[in-house]
Amino acid sequence: MDNVSVITMFVLSGLSETKNHQVVLFSLTLLCYCFIVLVNVSLIVIIIFDKNLHEPMYILLCTFCMNGLYGTTGFYPKLLWDLLSPVHVISYSGCLVQALVMYSFACSDLSILAVMAYDRYVAICRPLQYHSVMSKQRVFLLVCFSWLTPFCIIGYKIVLTSRLKLCSPKITRLFCVNWIIVKLACFPADTIVNNIVAYITIIIYVCHGFFIVWSYMYLIRICVHSKENRAKFMQTCVPHLTSLLTFLFTILFDIMHIRYGSRDLPQTLQNFIAIEFLLIPPIMNPLIYGFKLTKIRNKIVGVITFKSKLLWS
Numbered sequence: 001m002d003n004v005s006v007i008t009m010f011v012l013s014g015l016s017e018t019k020n021h022q023v024v025l026f027s028l029t030l031l032c033y034c035f036i037v038l039v040n041v042s043l044i045v046i047i048i049f050d051k052n053l054h055e056p057m058y059i060l061l062c063t064f065c066m067n068g069l070y071g072t073t074g075f076y077p078k079l080l081w082d083l084l085s086p087v088h089v090i091s092y093s094g095c096l097v098q099a100l101v102m103y104s105f106a107c108s109d110l111s112i113l114a115v116m117a118y119d120r121y122v123a124i125c126r127p128l129q130y131h132s133v134m135s136k137q138r139v140f141l142l143v144c145f146s147w148l149t150p151f152c153i154i155g156y157k158i159v160l161t162s163r164l165k166l167c168s169p170k171i172t173r174l175f176c177v178n179w180i181i182v183k184l185a186c187f188p189a190d191t192i193v194n195n196i197v198a199y200i201t202i203i204i205y206v207c208h209g210f211f212i213v214w215s216y217m218y219l220i221r222i223c224v225h226s227k228e229n230r231a232k233f234m235q236t237c238v239p240h241l242t243s244l245l246t247f248l249f250t251i252l253f254d255i256m257h258i259r260y261g262s263r264d265l266p267q268t269l270q271n272f273i274a275i276e277f278l279l280i281p282p283i284m285n286p287l288i289y290g291f292k293l294t295k296i297r298n299k300i301v302g303v304i305t306f307k308s309k310l311l312w313s
Contacts, residue, residue, distance in 0.1 A: 007166045010095045012088045014174035014271050026083040032279065033076040039286040040065040046299050053295060056119050056134040057236065061289055063143050064112050064243075068282040071105025074098055075175055075278050082174075095176035100151075100158045103178060106277060107150030107205055109247055114208045115142045116240050117215035124219055124232050153201055154178075160194050174271055212244060239292045243285050250276035 015022075047053045047062040078098065082088045090098065122133050161178055167186040171177070182194050219237060223229040257273045290296050 007169045008092050009089050010092065010169050010171050010176065012082065012090060012174060012176075013170055013172050014267065014274070015082055015088050016267065022083050026080060029076065029080055029083060032283075033072065033080070036072050036076075036282045037069065039290070040069050040282065042300075043286045043290060043296065044069075046296060050299055053299075056139045057116075057123070058293075058296075059139055059143070060112060060116050060119060061293075063146065064109070064116075065286055067105060067108045067112060067147070068285060071101065071109075072278055072282050074101030074105065075275070079174060090176060095171070095181065096158050096162055098176040099161075099178045099181065100154055102175060102278075103154040103157070104150045106251060107154060107201075108147055109281065110205050110208045110212075111146040111150055113240065113244050113247065114212050115146055117212045118142075120237050120240060121215050121219060123236070124229055125222055153204070157194065157197050157201065160197060164191065164194075173274055175274075209248070216241060235292070235294065239288045242288050243281065246281050246284050247277070250280050 043065050044062050047058050075098070078090065119134060123130050126133065157178055161181050164182065164185040166181070166184045168184045170184075171180050173180060179198070182191050185191050216237065219233060223233040253276060254273055257270070290300055
């Protein structure tokens with residue numbers, strides 16, 4: 001498949017109105033990215049090195065945090081570079097790679113949340129069969145499904161996009177987005193296949209969403225009648241629900257802005273709406289799980305206490 005595009009560089013115009021505040025924005029962005037890396041890596045390290053946490057729920061949580069690092073790494077380093085540069089450009093291939101990372105990150109998040117919902121369903125509704133159903137082999141397959149399926153689907157979309165002949169190098173965002181690249185195509189008729197694949201992708205992940213909602217509605221109905229199950233739900237399902245609502249809010253807010261939002265909004269506000277899913281969930285998720293899940297909270301408190309004793313001794 002030959003790439004027939006004559007464009008070799010894209011111009012990212014999202015930072016066009018922030019030239020007078022680039023140093024401040026760079027400092028805040030760097031601080032935010034460092035904090036995202038710190039909280040996610042801390043949770044990953046705790047789960048990996050504590051054998052008591054080598055259970056399906058915590059393995060999936062570790063996967064969730066790794067995916068957060070994957071998505072943010074595809075965005076923040078490039079943004080930090082642009083904030084220090086007078087010219088905000090990205091190569092054609094780099095733009096396609098960034099679009100692949102952004103989309104596969106978002107889709108993987110939803111897939112992992114779906115697997116987490118299934119894990120909680122088995123744990124609460126079929127507790128005696130939990131360890132046989134959620135065996136190490138099955139957890140491994142579910143993790144691979146959560147990562148590889150979105151990557152392959154979005155990768156195919158990117159391959160289709162790479163075949164389009166483009167007539168404009170301007171991307172009106174902070175980062176590359178596949179649907180914007182498709183809109184730059186010279187011949188709209190060439191985008192029919194892209195649109196079909198896009199709609200199929202939407203249907204697949206809407207089904208993920210319906211599965212998650214159905215799972216938790218079923219769990220709520222089951223847990224209402226049992227004090228023990230209510231305690232399990234509050235302890236392990238509430239963090240998942242919070243992560244799901246945070247993810248859906250940030251994604252849907254961006255989609256609604258794209259579909260119905262005013263282009264007269266300040267560029268800074270448009271930028272914030274566009275990057276919410278790369279800012280709020282990667283920070284909130286490890287904090288929510290770190291404070292809510294007892295085993296992880298106790299481990300964090302133990303590490304902090306141990307280090308405090310070392311410092312004062």
